[in-house]
Amino acid sequence: AQSVAQPEDQVNVAEGNPLTVKCTYSVSGNPYLFWYVQYPNRGLQFLLKYITGDNLVKGSYGFEAEFNKSQTSFHLKKPSALVSDSALYFCAVRPHGGSQGNLIFGKGTKLSVKP
Amino acid sequence: DTAVSQTPKYLVTQMGNDKSIKCEQNLGHDTMYWYKQDSKKFLKIMFSYNNKELIINETVPNRFSPKSPDKAHLNLHINSLELGDSAVYFCASSQPTSGSWDTQYFGPGTRLTVL
Secondary structure, eight states: OOEEEOOOSEEEEETTSOEEEOOEEEOSSSEEEEEEEEOTTSOEEEEEEEOSSOSEEEOGGGOEEEEETTTTEEEEEESSOOGGGOEEEEEEEEETTOOTTOOEEOOOEEEEEEO | OOSEEEEOSEEEEOTTOOEEEEEEEOSOOSEEEEEEEOTTOOEEEEEEEETTEEEEEOSOOTTEEEEEEETTEEEEEEOSOOGGGOEEEEEEEEOOSTTTTTOOEEOOOEEEEEO
């Protein structure tokens, strides 16, 4: 079965430190990969995506993610966390050739950045 | 201007009632979606419409009926509401043409509480 795993329910980071939110996937073929962020009581906002090309993808708010095909991972990173980055982060994958809109979401990781 | 809007933002109702949630997008997108986010924040697609035609219908009870009067609107009607329908419902839209690959834009959500 095709799936997305976010192994950590919560990640705690001190402000100014680097952060990593992990994501691994299991799909057939080459995946299209996405990260979304959800602030409290808000809808999801698109952060970045990997379709093809350079494995390191840069997105909004200073976030980046690295596609690693051999490890089937797409971890989200930021060199220096801000308190305002505290939110719920979702990794999502669309299998290559999947039906239109067929995004599979991970269960989400809560990021907490302390001052 | 709000890109994807939903009304109402909050909906509290009794079991057995019928209710509707409205969604509108002003992005000119052809594809719209409904997602359900449960109390554990798990996000799952329910329906997807492309140019007013249903293209995804996950295993959703037939008490849920999407209606798309035009490609800018996708409303969700729910009959005979049950306690388990309590969740946050998100509308989203995308334009899956070359280069955009399912970057979905989400509405703010409708929190449905069934008593």
